[in-house]
Amino acid sequence: MDIFDFYRKDRWPHVFCPGCGNGTVMNCFYRAFSALNLPLDRTAFVGGIGCSSRIPLYISSDALHTTHGRAIAFATGLKLSKPDLKVVVFTGDGDLGAIGGNHFINGCRRNVDMTVICINNNIYGMTGGQASITTPHDFQSTTTPYGNREYPFDLAELAVAAGANYVARWTTRHVHELTKSMKTALQKKGFAFVEVISQCPVNFGRRNKMADPTQMLEWFKESSVRREKVRTAAVDHFDLNMAGQITVGEFVDRNRECYEELIGVEKHG
């Protein structure tokens, strides 16, 4: 499948800024999806509100662009009412971890069969650069003009603890690893979560001395540490995600029974 059959050319120009990481993620996702030869018409894409949540509307299939934070809850209903449909959620750090945090952890716990891709740009980009739940400590945003006093969430670790079947985190610098993880996630039965640390040069980089997207990619490269190498580090659960280091890799890959199997809804068809 050509990339212009996968994405809706007629919806362009898209809303993303120059240098945005969403394009990289979309490219990786297209490659993963088409390599697996999945039927596009039997796949539904769900998004919440935010830049990354707009991606479903650019894909040439059924798209449900929902309310802020609730994409996983909408996707849960959609998947269980039509179990033969593949459901993919595109979301961001604010949508998934802040306003939608409850649905995220309960989605992992319930383990409904869906793929959730969270593009974590550490900022509320669409509204102009306010601090999010993943903005690193001491970093600048429009709502933290003297530096962020709070510490960030580790979304991937959260997903592991809450029970997701597959969890991985990469950055937009790790395109091959990311594509591979997306493939695994799309094939995984149960809740599969892929977090992508992505650059928002316009609203995050610009206020943190990285206005050029390549500076941010360089920063991702320098700060990334494989998860197996940092497990013993004391900072792992505290300073994680950006300030100092970005833990990347596959966090978990297991086969807990998914919710459809548990309630026997699969045979409905």
Added chain:
Amino acid sequence: MKAAKGEFFLQGNEACVEGAIGSGIRFFAGYPITPSTEIAEGLAQRLRGTNGVFLQMEDEIACISAIIGASWGGVKSMTATSGPGFSLMQEAIGYAAMSETPIVIVNVMRGGPSTGQPTRASQGDVMQTKYGSHGDYQVIAFAPASVQEMFDLTVESFNYAEKYRVPAFLLSDAEVGHMRGLLSVPENLKIVDRKEKGIKRADEAYDVPDDLVHPFPTFGKGHKAMITGMTHAEDSRIEPEDVRTHQELVKRLSDKILKNRKDINKWELVSPGSKTMIISYGSSALGPKEVAAKDERVGLLRLKSLWPLPEEPIYEVASQCERILVCEMNLGMMYWPIKRVALEAGCKKVELLSKIGGEPPTPSEVRHKLRGMGAI
């Protein structure tokens, strides 16, 4: 999964469960909250082992989100809640209205504001049902006053939600939800299914014209549906900045309900033509009904649907009587739109009997008020 036929002695909430089953519900998401919990419990039981799904979600926002998602999967879906849960659902109610998703929301009303009176009845959510979410939109709401109507109007809620692609509400209250009484389930229920895109149906004559209600593009059928809560054009193009697109869309969402008021509205008339007419609904109409049955000077217009406002029957009643008493369990909510219609019809004297605290107005309280008005 089939509804049991015949005669039953049931609780109002249980009758609602049977109505949902009879309507062909395939997805229910709920969260425990008094006094609606029996509906979730009942459906957890009734949907087990069928092709339907019962889901207990993490909060009421998740419940309504899940049933909207399920509706796009092409099945009939419902949630049930009460006061605080209903408040949480408001944003998604607006989403359902904007995205034209057929869903049914049961609100077994309790006393508010806030936690208020969890075990006591109220009619304090009637305005929130219509105006709770931001922006202009129209919904359909029914107000049952008996166990039988909990069944009948649940079926109607599903039928009208499907027909108009709109969120439909069953506005019950703790009194009706927990009341026990006889339920008679007919052999043949009239069931309406949504008009699906690309599928011809036998009963198409029943449909609303396409320019008001578009055929439903069920997911997974190759329609490439783009469903969004943002302002969108007919071909689903997102046009949040376009003045005319927004005007056309929001006007159509409103028109499809308001222009079909006569098809939607339901009411009961007792002693029409009386000099004094009581207008009431739900459990607060029970006292007035007893008064009207015994006193020929008093009649009753009982509204079985509240939204869209049944203007025609109110107008007709108001143009034939000298005075109107609106009776409801809040500090005066439906009173104002009813009074507006009554004044237009030339009835100058419109009074309110409002009772909050959790008990419906008794016949003696109604008579006392009528005496004060000089009606009896």
